[in-house]
Amino acid sequence: MSIGPVTRSTVLVLLMLATACGGDGSLSGGGGGAANRPPSFTSPASVSVAENSSGTIYTATATDPDGDALSYSLAGGADQAAFRISSAGALSFVGTPDFEAPGDADGDNVYKVDIRADDGSLSTTLSLSVTVTNGGSDAFRVRRVATGFAAPLFAAPVPDGSGRLFVVQRGGLIRILNPATGAVAAQPFLDVSGIISTSGERGLLGFATAPDFATSGTFYIYMTNGAGTNEVRRFTTLGGDRNRADPASGDVILSIPHPGFDNHNGGWIGFGPDDLLYIASGDGGGAGDPAGNAQNPNVLLGKMLRIDVRSDAFPADDRRDYAIPSGNPYAGSGGAPEVWALGLRNPFRNSFDPESGLLLIGDVGQGAVEEVDLMRPTDGGANFGWNLREGTQAYNGGANSTAFTPPVAEYGHGSGPTQGNTVTGGHVYRGPVEALRGQYIFGDFVNGTIWSIPLSRLVPGQTVPASGFTIRDLRPDAGAIDNVVSFGIDQSNNLYIVDFDGEVFVIEPA
Structure with missing residues (x-):
């Protein structure tokens, strides 16, 4: 079919327009520019x-x-x-x-x-x-720094820059140790052996220097008196001599009745980053907490307590020389105002991490589970479940209620490498050994095993099982680590291991 004259003219005009617009003679259009392209x-x-x-x-x-x-x-x-x-x-x-x-x-x-x-x-x-x-050396060694202590339970730094340690003996003596030389001062820092009971698990159980010890010479002990009552006593040093306590300065500031049994005394005390004194008390003893103390907010047993020792809100009561922090959960009503947390069985050894401010609690279990609990500064009123929960397990038919705070780590009883029978709460390592920094290091008193968990894995509401522990095979240059009763740190954040048979060890760079 031929194209008529009008059609051919139309095509010619279109071609001329396309050429005039810069086109290539096609009918594809143009003139809009290239589309934007992504980087x-x-x-x-x-x-x-x-x-x-x-x-x-x-x-x-x-x-x-x-x-x-x-x-x-x-x-x-x-x-x-x-x-x-x-x-x-x-x-x-x-x-x-x-x-x-x-x-x-x-x-x-x-x-x-x-x-x-x-x-x-x-x-x-x-x-x-x-x-x-990894940016540093992982190598470290374990060195025995001293031996010959009688049932040592605790070690704490002498806060004078000397690197020395206070070593607390269950029988009532506090000695001063120089870890660099192994020398122990001949004169005890404090001797309360004549006023304590050492029946069962009783004794001189806890020690803490006041935040202003360097200027005030003030320190505190947790002990069981001759009648079986647990007490927190305040002392000062003798004049300007920070190496000797004044025994006459002793003052009972808190009394915790503990009738009927001589076990589960707790005993740890320590100052938090808020300069308040925290006190760990056991449930009063006896299998299963027969009196139900740990769940009773009106009694001081089976608790973490928190008091302000800088003032006295009870001047008429010579057994209550302190004030109640306003943030305590029962400061107004509903329970004993000293209570900070409840539901603990025997929180024997605990510590604050100086960097995060977290309180880590080693709570000794009954017959199945050992646990590590964690408290943030905002966790006042936490209930860790005993005697209705043992770790994450039910006890006495206790339900898995949201009212209870689960442990951040737990392990079962037994003789395996990640089992034991009595947890010894430890410290978050902040010392010179690169491989251990940021690790929570803790152990078991009965078998002497020591483990670590990265602090980042200890998360409220989650429980690290024993399979998540790293076993630390710590072999000292002398002696043996077999009854880990406590961990301690010095002012340089070196970590010490206190063995109940009388030895003290330090972890240091190789």
């Missing part, structure tokens, strides 16, 4: 950095096909909260990463974060993996 990353998708790194650890770079200026931001990833980034692409950690205490979501030192490059219209995302590597 693309040129920086790698993975990077390795040494632990404790600060400042910029990675610089994100990308190109834009259209030459547009780019800005960078965080777009997600499991560990986004651990990072910050500048608009120019400089990525850094919010805190300093610690290889021994992984802070990433998977706990494997590989942090996942998404970075966005944006040209103002379109963007591209890069999924970055940041691997934290």
Whole structure:
């Protein structure tokens, strides 16, 4: 079929218009410009950095096909909260990463974060993996620093920069040890052997120097008196001599009746970061807490107590020389105002982590489970469940109620490598051994086993099982670690192990 004259003219006009508009003679149109194209990353998708790194650890770079200026931001990833980034692409950690205490979501030192490059219209995302590597020496040794103590129970620093330790003996003496030389001062710092009972588990059980000890010479002990009542007593040193206590200065500031049994006395005392005195009391003894003390908020047994020893709100009562902190859960009513937490069986050894402010409690179990509990500064009123729960297990038919705070770690009774019979609460390691930093180190009194758990894994509401413990095979240069009764630290955060048979050991860099 032929094309008529009008049709041919129309086609010719269209071709001329296309050419005049810069076209190539086709009918495809044009004149709108090329579409904007997204940027693309040129920086790698993975990077390795040494632990404790600060400042910029990675610089994100990308190109834009259209030459547009780019800005960078965080777009997600499991560990986004651990990072910050500048608009120019400089990525850094919010805190300093610690290889021994992984802070990433998977706990494997590989942090996942998404970075966005944006040209103002379109963007591209890069999924970055940041691997934290070990930046220090892992080597350490265990050295016996002293032996010959009589039933030592506790060690605490002499707060004078000397590196010395107070060593508390159950029979009533407190001695001063120089770990550098192994020398023990001939004169005891304090002798209360004539006023205590050592029947069963009684004795001189706890010790703490006041935060202002260097100027005031004030310290506190937890002891069982001759009648079987547990007491917290305040002492001062003799004049200006911080190496000797004044026995005449002793003053009972808190009395905890403990009738009927001579076990489950608790005994740990310590000052928190709030400068308040925390006191751990046992449930009063007897299998299963027959009096139900631990769940009774009106009695002081089976509790963590908290008092302010800087003032006296009970001047008419010579057995209550302290004030009640306003934040205590029963400060107004509903229970004994001294109570900070309840539901404990025998919280014999505990500690505050100086960096996080967390209180870690080693609560000795009944016949099945040993547990580690954790308290944040805001957790006043926590109920750890005894005598209705033993660890995460029911006891006396106790239900798994949300009213109870589960332990952050537990292990069962037995003779296996992650079993035992009596937990000895420990410390979060903050000392010079790189491999141990950020690890909660604790043990078992009966079999002498010592374990560690990264503090980052001890999360309220979650329980680390024994399979998550790292077994620490600590072999000292002399002696043997077989009855771990306590852990202690000095002012340099070196960790000490107190063995009930009379030995004291220190963990130090090899």
